[in-house]
Amino acid sequence: MEQADPARDERRRAAFAAYVVPELDVLMRVAISLTRHSQDAEDLVQDTLVRAYRALDRFDGAYPRAWLLTIMRNAEINRGRRRRPVLLEDPDTPDRLVQEQPSAGLGNPEELVTGDQFDEVVVACLDDLPPRYRRVVELVDIDGLSYAEAAGLLDIPVGTVMSRLHRARSRIRDRLTAAGLAPRRKA
Amino acid sequence: MKRWLERRMMGGLDCVQVLAVLQRYLDAEVDDLTARKVRAHLERCRRCGMEHSVYLEIKHSLSRRSPTVEPEALARLRAVATHVSEHGPQGDSLGG
Numbered sequence: 058m059e060q061a062d063p064a065r066d067e068r069r070r071a072a073f074a075a076y077v078v079p080e081l082d083v084l085m086r087v088a089i090s091l092t093r094h095s096q097d098a099e100d101l102v103q104d105t106l107v108r109a110y111r112a113l114d115r116f117d118g119a120y121p122r123a124w125l126l127t128i129m130r131n132a133e134i135n136r137g138r139r140r141r142p143v144l145l146e147d148p149d150t151p152d153r154l155v156q157e158q159p160s161a162g163l164g165n166p167e168e169l170v171t172g173d174q175f176d177e178v179v180v181a182c183l184d185d186l187p188p189r190y191r192r193v194v195e196l197v198d199i200d201g202l203s204y205a206e207a208a209g210l211l212d213i214p215v216g217t218v219m220s221r222l223h224r225a226r227s228r229i230r231d232r233l234t235a236a237g238l239a240p241r242r243k244a
Numbered sequence: 245m246k247r248w249l250e251r252r253m254m255g256g257l258d259c260v261q262v263l264a265v266l267q268r269y270l271d272a273e274v275d276d277l278t279a280r281k282v283r284a285h286l287e288r289c290r291r292c293g294m295e296h297s298v299y300l301e302i303k304h305s306l307s308r309r310s311p312t313v314e315p316e317a318l319a320r321l322r323a324v325a326t327h328v329s330e331h332g333p334q335g336d337s338l339g340g
Binding site for chain 2: 084194199201
């Protein structure tokens with residue numbers, strides 16, 4: 058049991074307001090990506106808030122988002138022990154992300170053809186990606202995390218984030234080319 | 245010689261160099277100097293400019309998938325944050 062210390066409590070309140078509260082929106086978005094369920098996401102963010110408060114005295118103030126995402130990762134793994142541990146299912150084994158053959162395409166446009174059909178192909182391809190590729194795309198392109206933040210959350214090297222992201226986008230691009238919505242890749 | 249001329253004409257980077265950093269450029273993960281050089285190249289090189297446009301549009305399309313965080317959920321989380329910061333992590337009293 059901690060002894061009462063008003064000055065310490067005030068420091069914690071100020072640090073919580075400065076480092077944690079501004080990240081609530083991002084934490085919720087990432088939690089939705091991780092859990093795919095809004096109520097689970099809210100529970101995960103609540104767990105993260107409690108853990109962050111307990112760890113506040115040991116936080117040096119640098120990169121609060123990365124610090125919070127690491128806490129969220131640990132909270133999710135802990136919650137995962139009671140169900141499916143999503144973040145532990147990330148073996149760095151050779152990928153089987155087979156490249157599609159753009160030659161099977163409907164056309165060979167010179168320009169981009171954007172619009173609803175473009176978005177539909179992108180979404181369909183995202184949903185078809187293997188989970189560890191899809192997760193990186195969701196964290197960086199949808200939730201807006203940096204490579205380092207996504208790497209910290211997934212506990213994988215930044216280089217692995219980059220390679221998965223680039224392969225996933227390349228796959229999406231090939232699907233767009235096959236659908237006649239993007240020009241063929243330059244040699 | 246050809247690549248040297250190409251670099252000189254295209255902001256200091258040739259097409260191979262630009263394609264090698266294009267994804268990181270899209271994600272604002274390159275330094276300012278590299279970003280300026282890539283930008284200068286993209287303005288002058290139609291083929292690299294098209295590559296950039298394709299991946300930029302993919303990125304925009306994905307960002308439109310960003311989940312909407314319900315204002316009510318955010319308000320509940322702010323209330324939890326306030327509770328935790330003022331009373332400590334009395335987890336059982338946070339409700340749900």
